[in-house]
Amino acid sequence: DAGVIQSPRHEVTEMGQEVTLRCKPISGHDYLFWYRQTMMRGLELLIYFNNNVPIDDSGMPEDRFSAKMPNASFSTLKIQPSEPRDSAVYFCASSIQGFSYNEQFFGPGTRLTVL
Amino acid sequence: GNSVTQMEGPVTLSEEAFLTINCTYTATGYPSLFWYVQYPGEGLQLLLKATKADDKGSNKGFEATYRKETTSFHLEKGSVQVSDSAVYFCALRRVDFGNEKLTFGTGTRLTIIP
Numbered sequence: 001d002a003g004v005i006q007s008p009r010h011e012v013t014e015m016g017q018e019v020t021l022r023c024k025p026i027s028g029h030d031y032l033f034w035y036r037q038t039m040m041r042g043l044e045l046l047i048y049f050n051n052n053v054p055i056d057d058s059g060m061p062e063d064r065f066s067a068k069m070p071n072a073s074f075s076t077l078k079i080q081p082s083e084p085r086d087s088a089v090y091f092c093a094s095s096i097q098g099f100s101y102n103e104q105f106f107g108p109g110t111r112l113t114v115l
Numbered sequence: 116g117n118s119v120t121q122m123e124g125p126v127t128l129s130e131e132a133f134l135t136i137n138c139t140y141t142a143t144g145y146p147s148l149f150w151y152v153q154y155p156g157e158g159l160q161l162l163l164k165a166t167k168a169d170d171k172g173s174n175k176g177f178e179a180t181y182r183k184e185t186t187s188f189h190l191e192k193g194s195v196q197v198s199d200s201a202v203y204f205c206a207l208r209r210v211d212f213g214n215e216k217l218t219f220g221t222g223t224r225l226t227i228i229p
Contacts, residue, residue, distance in 0.1 A: 031215045043219045045216060048215065048216065050215070093159075104161075106159045
C-alpha cells in the first residue's frame with residue numbers, strides 16, 4: 001500500500017499567487033482530512049470529507065482557502081490569493097469509518113513558503 | 116468543548132533515561148485517546164491508542180493508560196533511544212456517530228542525546 005500521497009512536497013510562491021495542493025488518500029478510505037501545521041498554532045484541522053462530501057469546514061481560515069474532492073481518490077486544497085502568513089506544512093490524512101479507534105493515516109506533507 | 120493539554124517542551128533526555136510526557140483532556144462522554152508521533156520531515160503516525168477507561172495502549176516500548184478519574188493519558192517509556200527523538204502528540208476522539216475528528220494537543224518535542 002502506497003499510503004497517503006501528497007504533491008508537491010515543497011512549494012515556494014510569491015504573495016498573490018494561486019497555490020494548489022494535492023492529495024491521494026489510501027484506497028478504500030472514506031474520510032479525508034486537511035490539516036495545517038505551524039510553530040505558532042500547532043496542528044489545525046482545516047476541513048474534512050466523508051465519501052467526497054465536505055462535512056466540517058469550520059477550520060478553513062477564510063475565503064481565500066477552498067477544498068474539493070471530486071472523487072474518492074483525489075482532493076485539492078487551493079489558496080487564492082496566497083499570503084506570507086499561509087506559510088506552513090499542510091498535511092492530508094485519510095481514515096475508514098467504522099470504529100472509535102480507527103487510525104488516521106497521514107501523508108508526508110507539503111511545505112508551503114509564500115514570499 | 117473537547118481539548119487536550121500536553122506537557123510543554125522541548126524535552127531533552129540522555130539515552131536509556133525514563134520518559135514521561137503528560138497529557139490531560141477535557142471531553143464530554145467517553146472519548147478514545149491516542150498518541151501520535153512525528154519524526155523529522157514526516158507526517159504523523161499512530162503510536163498507540165486506548166478506547167475505554169483503564170485500557171493500556173502499548174507499542175515500541177511506549178505505554179499509556181487511560182485514566183478516567185484523572186482525565187489523563189500520560190506517555191511513558193522505560194529506556195529511551197536516540198531513534199525516539201520526535202514530536203509526540205496526544206489526541207482524543209469523541210465517540211459520536213459520524214464524528215471522525217481528532218482533537219490534538221500542541222505536541223511535545225523530544226530529543227534524546229547519546
